Amino acid sequence: MSDFKFLSVLTVAPLVGALVVALLPRHKPTLAKQVAFVWSLALFVLTVVMWATFEAAGDRFQFRESYPWIDTWNVRFTLEVDGIALVMIALVTLLVPLVILASWHDAENAQAAGGKRSVPAFFALLLALESMMIGVFAAGDVFLFYVFFEVMLVPMYFLIGSYGGARRQYAAVKFFLYSLVGGLFMLAAVIGLWVVSDPHTFDWQTLTSQEFATWTERWLFLGFFVAFAVKAPFFPFHTWLPDAGGAAPAGAAALLVGVLDKVGTFGILRYCLPLFPNASDYFAPLALTLSLVGIIYAALLAVGQNDLKRLVSYTSIAHFGFIGVGIFAFTTQAGSGSVLYMVNHGLATGLLFLVVGMLVTRRGSALVSDFGGAGKLIPVLAGVFFIAGLASLAMPGTAPFISEFLVLIGAFTVNKPVAIVATLGIILAAGYVLWMVQRTTQGTPNPELHNVPAMRRDISAREVAVVAPLIALLLVFGFYPKPLLNVINPAVAATMQDMGKQDPAPTVATNQEASK
Incomplete structure (x- = not known):
């Protein structure tokens, strides 16, 4: 394992x-734009090097760095990654340069529509958001995690509020307030965790070895959850x-739904399950119920949407329901x-949001x-839109199918x-995605499209450079997910071990039972 300080460089750079x-x-x-793109591309290359150095069969947490920070509270600036954090950091550094490339003209369009921020500020906010997202996945100290968890709201707030659509200010404030209120619950739990820990600490590895009173553990779990x-x-x-995703620029929306939202499910895996195993088991039925309701309810709402960006946002809520089912099933396979669903959803929904952005830019409307x-x-762009839709509904041969299959x-x-109720979501997904594609790109052309010059411009070379890597990864991981699973499986198995969970023994029918 290399002694190079990958995590601090990736967080600060x-x-x-x-x-x-x-x-x-x-x-x-x-x-x-050029500086931001080259800078983000260099960070992706550095992440590839870190991935190549990571030993899947080695220690759980690698590249660990810890520096003194707030001695009074025993807080340290600790960064560390296991396989789960590694794949999420790789997703961040992959998507950011593609988002920058896809958003090449978004800031100018926002200026033309009355936006107040400059073009350099737009791309600076994207890089600042990348720093916060890497930090939140790499944090090995609970207090440090909370800081990154809250601070990453700021660049996204300005990306939505200054460069978004017609309802950008309403959507930005709603996004900020919801996240801030949720963060206050976690702040109370973080403080409570420090108070009840012995010795008082925020270090994740130290906290996982401690036991808490039953009701204390349940209240702390709820604060984080x-x-x-x-x-x-x-x-x-x-x-x-739906409001934030619908109002945000397409690139920012791709990061919001593709990566930023994964902090929630990542946090449950990293903090709720290992720190509060008994409470996680106690509240699992509630979490599974919320996940199932989300799968069905969001799918039904997606069917009735006329706004492409809001429709994609609702599909993501349904997908997060599948992730929740996988987490609270408490098996290594589902975990x-x-x-894997978190990664594949980031690729598929990131692609879908970016392609929707290309369509909206040409038409001047998201309806x-x-x-x-x-x-x-625009046959080529429509074809890419179709591929993105198939990946979103977890079509066999695309990466999300593997993750959805493992969860179920x-x-x-x-x-x-x-599992049976969750499977209904697959049927609904096929309905809302295929109907979206049919209504948008198929059938008799809308006569008004001929009056929009941009609608005669098919996919450009820059746009091909954006979508080609995502399509390639969705297809490669759809047939060969081993490079991801080799890294993910040991970390998930360690999480289940922290909880004291064991996979159920396989049931093997006798010859007499099989003959019946």
């Missing part, structure tokens, strides 16, 4: 890049997401499926009814009714 880009002159927008349920979002804490037959004018199989071994 985007923030330095954000400062550099923000200080560039406003009258040089192209330079700001509510914050994570809002962030994920789980039903009924989901109402901010690995849920982590499905304003398209209709668009595939006749892993859940079925311990809770058949939950």
Whole structure:
């Protein structure tokens, strides 16, 4: 394992890049874009090197760094990654350069629509958000995690509020308030955790070895769970997401739904389950119920949406229900499926949001009814939109299918009714995704499309560079997920061990039973 300080560099470097880009002159927008893109691309290369250095069969937490911070409270600036955190950091550093490339003209469009921020500020905010997201996944200290958890709201708030659509200010405030209130619950739990721990500490590894009184553990669990349920979002804490996803620029929405929301499910895996195993077991039926309601309810709402960005946001709420089922099934198979789902959902929904952004930019509208037959004018882009839709509904041959299959199989071994109800979500997903594609790109072209010059411009070389890596990864991992699972499986198995959970023994029928 290398002694290079990967995690501190990956956490601090985007923030330095954000400062550099923000200080560039406003009258040089192209330079700001180029610097931001090259900077983010360098961070992705560094992440690839870190991945290559990570030993899947080695220690659970690698590249650990710990520095003194607040001695009075025994708080340290500790960064460490296991396989779960590693795949999430890799997802962050992959998506950010693609989002920058896809958002090449978004800031200028926001200026034309009355936006107040400069072009350099837009790309600086993207880099600042990257720093916060890497930090929250790499944090090995509970207090440090909370700091990153809250601070990452700030760049996303300004991305939505300054560069979003018509309802951007309402959506930004709603996003901020929901997340802030959820964060206050976690703050109370973080303080309570420090008070009841002996010795007083925020160190994750030390806390996992401690036991708490039953009711204390349950209250602490709820404080963390509510914050994570809002962030994920789980039903009924989901109402901010359609507004934020619908109003945000497409690139920011891709990061919001593709990565930022995963902090909620990541937090449940990293903090709720290992720190409060008995409480996690106690509240599992409630969590599974919320997940199932989210799968069905969000799918039904998605069917009736006329706004493409809101529709994709609702599909994500349904997908998070599957992740929740995988987490609270408490089997390694379902747990690995849920982590893999987090990665694959980031790839698929990131692609879908970016392609929707390309369509909206051309049409000047996000309403499905304003398209209709668009595939006749932009056949290649319509084809990419179709592929993104198939990946979103977990079509066999695409990466989300593997993760969804693992979640359902892993859940079925311990809770058949939950797995059966969740399976209904697959049918609904096929309905809302295929109907979205049909209404948008198929059928008789909308006559108004011929009056929009941009609708005659098919996918550009820059846009191909954005979508090609995501499509390639969705197809490769759809047939060969081993590189991801080799990293994820040991971390999930360790999480189940922290909880004291064991997979159910396989049932083998006797020859006499089989003959019946």
